[in-house]
Amino acid sequence: MANLKCPKCQGKTQILDTRSRADGKIKRRRQCFSCKYRFNTFETLDKKR
């Protein structure tokens, strides 16, 4: 989950912004290096029990 590919051109993406939410999920804003397409991803933290 570290390096997501661009959904449009499969290019490399960079993380523009990372925000943790109250529900425990992490929202990341990403942008493609190649086509500049921006999209958001939601990741769930693995909680240790």
Ligand SMILES: [Zn+2]
């Ligand atoms: Zn792209």
